[in-house]
Amino acid sequence: MIYKHDPASIKGFLEDTSNLKSGHTPGVFFPETVDELAGLLKGAAKEPRTFTIAGNGTGTTGGRIPLGDYVISTQKLDRIGEPVPLGDETAYITVQAGALLETIQKTVEQAGWFYPPDPTEKLCFIGSTIANNSSGARSFKYGATRKHIARILVVLPQGDLLDLSRGSCLADEKGLFRFSLPEGKEISFKRPEYRMPETSKHNAGYFSEEGMDLIDLFIGSEGTLGIIAEADLMLIPLPETIISCLVYFRNIEDLFLFVSLLKNPEKGLSPRAIEFFDHHSLEFLSAKYSDVPLNSEGAIFFEQETTSERKENDLDTLFSRMESCNAMTDESWLALDRNEQERLREFRHALPLLVNDWLSRQHESKISTDMAVPERAFRELFDFYRASCERQGFVYIIFGHIGNAHVHLNILPRNREEFLLAKVLYREFVGKALQLGGTVSAEHGIGKLKAEYLVGMYHESGIREMVRVKKCLDPFLVLNRGNLIPAAYLETEND
Ligand SMILES: Cc1cc2nc3c(=O)[nH]c(=O)nc-3n(C[C@H](O)[C@H](O)[C@H](O)COP(=O)(O)OP(=O)(O)OC[C@H]3O[C@@H](n4cnc5c(N)ncnc54)[C@H](O)[C@@H]3O)c2cc1C
Structure with a gap:
């Protein structure tokens, strides 16, 4: 197995x-097989060694950044199989x-799958x-990653392999999971006892609900319970064609009305993505x-899957909505072929790049929110974001997944003083989002x-529930220390 510890090779793993x-x-391991990966963890408690898992470094929360741990990179475990049809579409x-x-x-699309x-x-x-x-824009229709995972092969923190298919291990009526590992070890523990918020997207802490599937505990656990080594992804037929559109509005109330029509299937459309600028x-x-019309108050990017038969009808419905x-129809951007859709996609992706360019000239970092609230409370949070930023005179943008009542607010500080004020405001935003459920x-x-x-x-009670589950699967606290669960809770808990 490759191991690197020279500063030039490991620098990228610190960010x-x-x-x-x-x-x-101290250094980075690059296992090339699942056995090598498991071998690293088997000896960890005795050595003693702790590990942080590294993916490709696009995360936004410092999860893959080691604070003194060794790093395990999954870079070399990169095999992709062939799509296997299941006979039911x-x-x-x-x-x-x-x-x-x-x-x-790309691989699955070439074979007609999605x-x-x-x-x-x-x-x-x-x-x-x-x-x-x-999750992302299409999660409006398709939900987050967990809905599309049929099986995972997890390397548990002590090196045991757990091959887990959806449906093979469910929490019983008392919330208890019971399963055995290949070498005969029996494991049982209760799912965390708390209620998750009623938002359509949620990615904070361990998943927990009545009768839940054990696979869902690992999905979203941010590498604190085991290393995902392999997975079976569910595929569906590739949509025949899509309609993409960027629709501008002079008035924000009109924009919100448009979103509510898009979200109501009885109004004739069923978009897969509804995004806000x-x-x-x-x-x-x-x-x-x-050609962006600067007299617009905002825009909605929208994607609808369709067929050649339904396309005209869907377009008529869209124009009538x-x-x-009162959309700015003449200025709006309809993309019906792949090239045009790629241009529209580039447009959406240009936003973070333009913002980062601007920020690098101010020598400051943005403060960005990722909170979501239940649908009924979205407008209150949105208005609170805008009013607070206007009051402070901040440079800011709001964009993202309005279909899921989840937009990102980025405050773009022009100096240190604004950065510090924005940090204080961020806490208020978190408080407001939590108060709204x-x-x-x-x-x-x-x-x-x-x-x-x-x-x-x-x-505190909910965090202690997570600590209980973490310590059951990772008693020697070998994996991803400092992620998800505040370190102080892991150190003081003695169960
Ligand atoms: C411009 C931009 C836009 C983004 N947009 C979105 C978005 O729309 N939606 C969204 O959800 N995210 C988004 N992200 C965040 C990011 O892309 C995702 O969180 C992604 O899953 C990180 O993948 P990575 O391979 O880069 O992981 P890394 O950053 O390397 O690691 C992320 C975390 O996963 C853990 N980890 C990595 N591999 C494993 C494994 N095999 N087993 C267990 N734990 C592991 C790491 O320890 C770390 O905690 C965006 C990021 C950027 C930069």
Whole structure:
């Protein structure tokens, strides 16, 4: 197995896309087989050694950044199988943890299949997207990653392999999981006792609900309970064609009405994605795209899967919805073929790049939110974001997954003083989202940066539930220390 410890080789493993700077490690292991991976963990408690798992470093929360641990990179575990049809219009594909999501999507599409999960950043490893239950624009229709995982092969913290198919281990009526490992070891523990928020997206802390599947405990556990080594991904037939559209509005009330029509299947459309850009986002984009109408208050990006037979009808419905909501139809951007859809996709992706360019000139980092609230409370949180930023005179943008009542607010500080004020405001935003029954993270997870907010959400009792589960599977605290669960809770708990 390759092991690197020279500063040049390990430098990249001390960062992700967060601004966390305190990473350090003795070295990085690159297992090439699942057995090598398991072997690393088997000896860990005796050595003693602790590990942080690294995917491809696109995470935003410092999760893969080691604070003194050795690093295990999944880079070399990158095999991708062939789609296997199941005879019921679905298929599955077996992939290893370090396979690139982008490569998997291309592979299955070439065979006429579709893997719906689509976090905006495609250069992530599939294992990380499972460990983080990643989601994206298409999650409006298809949900987050967990809905598309049929099986995982997990290397548990003491090196045992757990091959877990969906449906093979469910919590009983008391919430108890019971399963045995290949060498005969029996494991049993209760699922965490707390209620998750009623948001349509939620990615903060261990999953828990009545009668839950054990596979769902590992999905989204951010590498704190085991290493996802391999997975079977569920595939569906590739949609025949899609309609993509960017619709501008002069008035934000009209925009909200349009979103509510899109979300109501009785109104004739069933989009797979409904995404929002506020006026400030459009201003940033206008630096590169001169035809963005700056008299618009916001825009909705929308994608609808359709067929050649249904297309005309769907377009008629779309135009009539746009008209009834006073959309700026002449300025709006309809993309019906692949090239045009790719241009529209580039437009959406240009936003973070333009913002990052701007920030690098200010020498400051953005403060960005990932909270979501139940649908009924969305407008209150949205108005609170806007009013608070306007009052402070901040430069800010709001964009993202409005279909899931989940938009990102980025405050873009012009100096240190604004950065510090924005940090204070961030706490208020978290407080407001929680007061409205929301989640501290809808998609990016907790990692090392947001653990204190997880305590705000689940309180001490909920964190202790997570500690109980963590210690049952990882008694020597070998994996991903400092992620998800605040370190102080792991040190003081003695069960
Ligand atoms: C521009 C941009 C847009 C993004 N948009 C989205 C979005 O729309 N939706 C979304 O959900 N995320 C988004 N992300 C976040 C990110 O892409 C995802 O969290 C992704 O899953 C990280 O993958 P990675 O391979 O880069 O993982 P890394 O950053 O290397 O690691 C992420 C975490 O996963 C753990 N991990 C990695 N591999 C494994 C494994 N095999 N087993 C167990 N744990 C593991 C690591 O320890 C770490 O805690 C975005 C990021 C960027 C930069």
